[in-house]
Amino acid sequence: MAEKYLMKGNEALAEAAIRAGIDGYFGYPITPQSEVLEYFSKWLPRKGIAYVQAESEVSAINMVYGAGACGKRVMTSTSSPGFSLMQEGVSYIACAQIPCVLVNVQRGGPGLGTIQPSQGDYFQAVKGGGHGDYRLIVLTPNSVQEQADMVYKAFDLSEKYLNPVLILSDGALGQMMETVEFKEDYVRPEFDDSWATTGKMTNRGMNTITSLYIKPEDMEKKNFELQAKYKIIEENEVDYELCHMDDAEIGYIAYGLSSRIVKKAVDIAREQGIKVGLIRPKTVWPFPKDVIKKYSEQVKAYLSIEMSVGQMIEDVKLAIDCKIPVEHYGKTGGIVLSTEEIIEKTKDMLNKY
């Protein structure tokens, strides 16, 4: 059996990345994410692995571009205001199709906001925070264990699809300590880096990594290429967890930290004889539309639960073409959800629908 460690979510992310064979990390301090950077600052230089505390998030993401385009396993991490600064680079990386892992340990916003946990960056993560028609694969852990597991998965997916993968975490998951085990049997999947800038050998043409397509026809072609890739990702990489959905009358939908609180609410409600269940997206892009659609035939209504004023709810409504009622319950500003309020809201909904 693998050894168990007691670790912060942020540390688990970094440790998993080291075990997954990271070749370089580039970051900038920001609460509540700084432990990721600090952990790497301790271990990467000792192991002779590239590590730079960059002068800004703008630089960090562009260092990721440069190193990732050499076919190396690279990563950056930040929290909300820092991820906003990175958006230009993320758009370039998505277009240039450079594999890399990004982490946003969300805090409350907008603006400088608060250092408390939040899920207010959902739109930015799944709708494209930068310019142009692009998508990130977005993984949403809800425990320290998953903070670790999803790092391996993120690297693998980014290399499989030559696409940046975002781990969308939050300040609570980053800061809390839980036990965690690291995979002992992880093997990095085979990876073809023949496209990368590794120095032009005589047996191949020159490799150019670019997002510049001046001719309209070329730009359109590139966009169609990207969209075709995104379609394949949507067909193959949706991930979710179901909890008591079999006979649920009200379906909760929640991801990340919220989903843990909602699970508790499901247990309490079930004890009171209220039939509720949870669909928990583990990827918010691609979004688990099909399963949400499937259960819309069964439940009376959905309650979308997020630590925001209501962002994911739009995707829930789209998934079911607004065929059944969907309501939102949420908190912002770093205030955590209350199970009592969730159950009260559920009772209201059962009366209404």
Add this chain to the structure above:
Amino acid sequence: MAETITKNGQEFDVVWKKPNLQKNDMHYCPGCAHGTLEKLLQEVIDEKGIQHQIIGVSPVGCAVFAYDYMNCDMQEAAHGRACALATGIKRVMPEHAVFTIQGDGDLASIGLAETLHACNRGESIIILFYNNAIYGMTGGQMAPTTLPGQITSSSPDGRDPKLSGMPLKVANIVKEFDGTCYVTRQAANNAVNARKLKKAIEKAVDNSLNNRGTSFIELVGNCPSGWKLTPVESYKWWEENMLKYYPLGDLKTEGGIK
């Protein structure tokens, strides 16, 4: 021993070989020195035989199309971010030489932070700074390097230092950093200067391959289109104004973080 070729039964010494650039037509305006820089760089790459061991970065600005001419692996960067890309590349490919080609808007304005920090960290990269005192690609607006009184499309009455400060001498700033091992100002306005520029590139490539620190070559250049001058007039303006404000020569030949 000198390389020879045989033509019509007669043997000749090779004194100059066309650089192994890609076969694309250059888009640079008539009289622009950008092409000279890239030709010289490719000559150095060819002569040293390091095509497999060099990676370039070309950011937004007229340098962006360098990857259509240079014959080596290249990355295109967002405006101002070339030194960050180059840092990322060099850190994971320490055996390779890494260069950037950047305009003055790119390097001295939007990318000043990336540039100064790369130099201060002593990244063993080659920064080729094409200073034409103007934003060329976007049609000739004022840059941080525009000379006092110089008329541009966004300083129609001439750059007023009271409004916009004095032209930034980036080479003078980065020479102060321990991280830089070579800081020089060169031009390509005549054959003699072009040869000196090539020597500077050779030295910088050596520094990068041997991880000695940052090499910063400012090419004091021209921009006939941006300056709204004919190629010939632009050479005159270049020599009379640019080279006066940005005097040529080495500012530093040794350094780097030990």
